[in-house]
Amino acid sequence: MSSVLWIPLLTPIVVAALSALTNWPPLRRLAGVIVSVIVLLSGVTLVIAVTQGQVPTSAGGTLRADALSAYMLTVVGAVGLVSNWGGLKERGADDGKNSGQYAALISLFLGAMSLAVLADNLGAMWVAIEATTIATAFLVGHHRTRRSLEAAWKYVILGSVGIAIAFLGIVLFYAASIEAGTPTLSWVELGNNYLALDPTFVKIAGALAVLGFATKAGLAPMHSWLPDAHSQAPAPVSGLMSGVLLSVALYAILRIQSITDAVLGVEFMRTLLSIGGLLSLAIAAALLIRQRDYKRMLAYSSIEHMGVMALGAAVGPAALPAVLLYMLGHGLIKASLFVIAGRILTVEGTSRIADVRSLLTRRPGLAVLWLIGMAALLGFPPFSIFFSTVDIILAGWASGMAVVMAVALVLMLIIFAGLTRLTASMLFGSAGNDPADSIGSDSPSTDSSSHGPRLPLVLAFVVTAVIAFISTPIGTLLAAATAALAGTQ
């Protein structure tokens, strides 16, 4: 079973190599999909293994798949599948010389994320997450326009600086473990109480590490790279980054938290994460009120959702199942929305909200999908984000974070209003009464094609809609994952 651990790590490398070297178009087109499918499958196998009570490990314990890792791997695979499959037609346009590069990088990207969630070693996890930065750097700059270049530059600088800080934190963790007598970077070891770590070390280490990973998780005030990168990257890449990369970084934070909680108690990390979460919500709220670009709108909504998840993490074990479910729900929905946004961009030729009017009458095929996605994103049932949010709020209040949650509710209202207003101005109204399309405004041509595969999006929506009602095995899996984080596994 432990051999399964290697599949999601090696396949990407192989696929990447093949698509970089051999010039075989089908492979280049489908590379992302293939890798995602394999990651997903291995994730599912690991989940099955975990639910049977075993914890596959390999490479001397450096690779380890407990419930949480298995779940995260599945999330990576699922979101990867949605964004790559959904994005197939979107980048049919620029199948040029650098399509091989694209395929290779996206495979490596997925591989790096798989490593990040499978490694039981802060160092390896750090390397993997840094590797995602490297892999996505060129993907963000894929279009080679001024804007994409600018976005890529900001992304790389901010990202690697942040991640460097995280590394400083990890070094301090290592130092602490040396002080305690057993040099190790395995979070399982570090998280165990019998290792008497020096609290002062752990305090600074944890703070720095969280600060660093918060950069990748897009938590304010380290979020600045996010809107630019997400709005400039090709749709599938934006989907992947917004959908899972943020969650993977949050996963890293959760691992760190499990250590600090064991040493310092919950209060320290709770304060840190609450501040980060609320700041993110506030930033998102402030910048969504008068947002002008729908891809940036999605980016800020990602910041908001990461903020809510951070609050959930701050609450602790009581809210962790909700947070994990949130990761999946948000990942799938956000990936689909970015894919749809990409399609709108290709057919409308602009990402300015003001220039996209009455989509629902002109392009029902796209607009309806967009509406469903937004409904899910705004937290309407039956989509799982609704349940996650409600549970986080409930648990948070119960664990004495009343003020934080109250503030969060207010900010959520503002964000909701802002998003609704923007969506309405994009979708509604008759095609006739806007100056944008003067010609043929009397008989607007309605095309109900969705400009790309509809199935992955529908699947994503369906999964998000039903998952919350599946108490077994999902419920048990989430519980097991939480337990794994609490160090009881």
Place this chain on the structure above:
Amino acid sequence: MSEILYAQLIAVGAGALLLTSVLMVWRHSVLASIRLLATQGVALAFLVAVMGIHEAEAELLAVSILVLALKGVALPWVLARNSATIGSTGDSSRLNPTAALMSVVLLTTLAYVVSWPLVGTATDPAEHAVPIGIAMVLIGFLLLVTRRRARSQLIGFLLLDNGIAAVAFLISGGVSVLLELGVSLDLLVVVVILHVFTGRMRSKFGQTDVDQLRELHD
């Protein structure tokens, strides 16, 4: 070697690190900064070597050679390569030199304050040098925030990274070699990527003033 000498050497190396960092803030010429960076790399390698000899660890010596190769030679070379061709050597800071140096002082003191609880009670002279590493991190960050040219931002980033490496070595005798390798590789790749972007930027924008990157905003 004797404890005193060891302490002396550590102090020298650490001092060199801090000095180079401060000079980097002072000087505005890109090429000068690159040279300083190379010096710093050498100093770092020297520090590691000293520790290796003191603890008689072959591993650390190997690492020191690696550091020398990477931070002392490879990266500066990559940076320095076509700097001559550009000829753009000067860089205007957003902060006037005096203010910059004052903030350097403040940051260094902060570094000491922060690392006191960690190493204040330690006996190992190496650990006493940890604050310098943290100071380097902060100074590197300062460079990043204030410098306008793409390349000098890169230098700031490298300074920051040297700081982290310094802390790593001083406090824990270096993280495991494998990891060190991975980290260095990552670093190299990042620098290369940024370098490529700098090239593209020049082709697109004509110059590499980061202030020009203002198209994406709300």
Place this chain on the structure above:
Amino acid sequence: MNWSALIIAVIQVVFFVLLAPLLIGVMRQVRAKLEGRVGAGIWQPWRDLRKLLVKDPVRAEDSSWLQRAAPVTLLVSSLLLCVLFPLVGAMTVTLIPGDLFVVVSVLLIGVVALALVGLDSGTAFGGMGSSRHMMVAALVEPTLLLAVYALSIPTNSSTLAIIVETRLETPAVILSPVSMLAMVALIIAIMAETGRLPVDNPSTHLEVTMLHEAMLLESSGRDLAWLELGSSLKLAALLGLVANLLVPWGIATTSSALAVIIGLVAIAVKVLLLGGLLAAGEVFLAKVRLFRVPELVAGSFALSFLAVTASYLIA
């Protein structure tokens, strides 16, 4: 089922149908005399009714069935008032006691019917009258209900017959400041409801100032007859109620023939006297401007509100 109450009710209805036009006649005559005119004599309203009943009603082609239905409704509502009020006798038909809230709403049915007639005529004047009429009715209602409330407090019941009986038994209640306030408020409200001065001038010929009359402009023949009769019945019944609340003596509490006859005489005298007084008073009043009416209503509302609270605090 107490038959005596039913009989009394029937008597009341019949008697007031006879009395109402007479009351109008008397009031007009009093007024004429005081203004130094000869007057048409007190039977004139009766003659008018007879004349109207034998005329062909004419309706405009684009008016609706309401032209015929509404007058009947108004009349029926007024007749119901005569059934529910304790006028001649203070017994209650078991299932439909003269509950004051019911009475008020029955009154309002008439109001609405009239307003609809006004609208249905499809003329500017009709609509104008209707609109003003409804506004006054709307503004008066609080006063009306609060006055009712005030009256209901001493007996802890809103059934008219009981209220009147209590006043009959304990006259102190009548003279109590509370009841005085309530009565004044009630009278003002009734003046407004029945379109008397100073709210409306029943004898005006200037359409622009009309409330009540403006709504009748388009009606003719028996429809007009019903409307006139209904309105006068309403006035008579309300005056009768006020009279019995102020001086309940003479009202029949048993169903013996003698008591009933006394009751008839008493109520006739009271109503006619009150009507005379009212007419006399109207000579000295001028119609206030429509937008001064709210002040009047507000005043009466204040009185009735004070009446209620006072009755709690004094009691």
Place this chain on the structure above:
Amino acid sequence: MTAVTAGLAAQLVLALLSSVLTFSVPARARSRVSGISCALISTAGAATGALALAGGRGSLTIPLALPVDPLTLSPDRLGGLFMLVASAVGILVSVYGISYAHGPSASRTSWAALAFFLVGMQLVPAAADAMSFLLMWEVMALASTALLLADHAHGRQVSSATVWYSAMSQLSFLLLLGGFTVLSAAAESTSFSAMRAVSSQSPTASIVFVILILGFGSKAGLVPLHVWLPRAHPEAPSHISAAMSAAMVKMGVYGALLVCIRLLPDGPAWWGVLLLILGGISAMYGILQAAVASDVKKLLAYSTTENVGLIFLGLGASMLLRSYDATAAADVAIIAALFLVVSHAAFKAPLFLGAGSILHATGERNLDRLGGLGRRMPWTGAAFGIASLGAAALPITSGFVAEWMLLQGLIHGARVDGELVSLPVSIAMPLAVAVIALTAGLALLTFVKAYGIAFLARPRSPAAASAHEVPALMRIAPLIGAVAILALGLLPGPVAVALASAIGPEAVMNVRTIGLAGVGLPSIGALLDPVGLLIAAALVAIPVLTIIVVTSKRHPQRVAKLVWGGGGERNNPRMQYTATSYAEPLLRVFDDVLQPSRDVQVTHVDESRYLVQRIKVEQRVSDRVETGLYRPVLSFADRIGVLARRLQNGSIHRYLGYSFAALLVVLVAVSL
């Protein structure tokens, strides 16, 4: 597996089935199929509700993937009542929709949304724990939003109406979430039964109460949270407006009842006072706005605010009285409030459906351009007329009974067997009575206006002149409603008893059936038998009618083009009084409250400025709560939004600065 459980399950299954059907059948058959299946959903709901109201028990639990209590649906009697009300409205709406829905409102999405809207509304009162309550609440909100924006392509206002509506319903949702969160934190469980353990006297309870009442108030359309009603109701397709106004708004009322008599019973007196004030203000403000509105659907929307206000007033009075142990009056008041709920559902549905028929026949919502529809659309006219009587609370309709009970409760509240219960009550009760009276009076005017202007007199526009009666189903649905109004109004006894049973066993003591089906309030010695009243009216009417019959033999009615017509020519229909002019005096009287904005433009002839060529008068009545309360907030938020852009001005140095600052702050913080 009791019948109730089966009913609950049936509704969910039917909803899914009907949406599947909607997406599978061809467009021709869609409206028929979907309409019928929606009607079936509501029928199942009605049956379940009736069972639950009769005391039937049963629960449906759905486990979740998260570690929270499983979703539990288990309606009690009160829930059953509201389920019944919502479902009854749902049936009418679905039937009406079969013929009414057209174009966008007959799209697959709309019909599927209707199915979920109905099931959401019907299951909100069934929820037995916070999570499932919120779930159903949001299903309801989402579906109704989807329905509201059905006609976005043509209605100019639809987009903004949608935004307002969804924002306000989200506000309501978040308030509820907050309130239930606090409560469940105190009770350490999300199930309602556990929440009852929380003491109503604790400060927590008061916080929860205020939050929840605001949340439910904004769904119920209480002032100042009513702003979405006058926007959403006019823009939604009429049958949806009917469902929203007659059923969905009631869910807000249900929530308030849930809080006041189930979760936190016997709260402090000021809760009652708060509800009393909220209700009173809403009632008066709502009816004033309704009285001066000339868009018929806007008028109806504001009248909804008025009625909800009255309901809350009754509820508040009941709580106040209960807190002073005037239990008999308290029970009467709350039963009256429930009667208002039922009666409002009964008359508001046909009113909105009637408005829909008018819209269908003339394409007009503006009363000023209607008229004379009574003869062109007799059935619709009859239904609308009866419903208007109900709304104006005139006898023999349900509205009258409700207000009568409420008044009886109030006037007998201040004193219990001769003893004055308390000073506040003795001041509150008269005020409440006055408010109700004024409201009733204005309602009278409003609905005389609505019916009279639309259905009587002469057509004020060609559209109205060429109106035609609507298809059968659209005639039937409102008529059923009208029949219901009369039935409730004539046979209030059994209804009142049923309502009392929904409140609780002790409430049943205070109401009983009298005579044929009249309602009696033994504890305060008052009774009302509408049938008796009707008989009496019939008796006194007989002689009149005979006279008519006799005389009309010899003097038949003559029809003339011109009767008198204010003298002279039969004047132009446009010289008739319009809705605007009808309300004008009122507008002047309440000038200070409504503050209409008038502007008069006089253009003189060139020769002399004493001769006027044209006068243009424009008058607008805007919702002052909106302009005074919401506009400033919105513009402030807008300014923030503009300022916030500077945070992301694109300068990488600034972005690095953020990170640097964060790093420094954290370092300082941990080293302190």
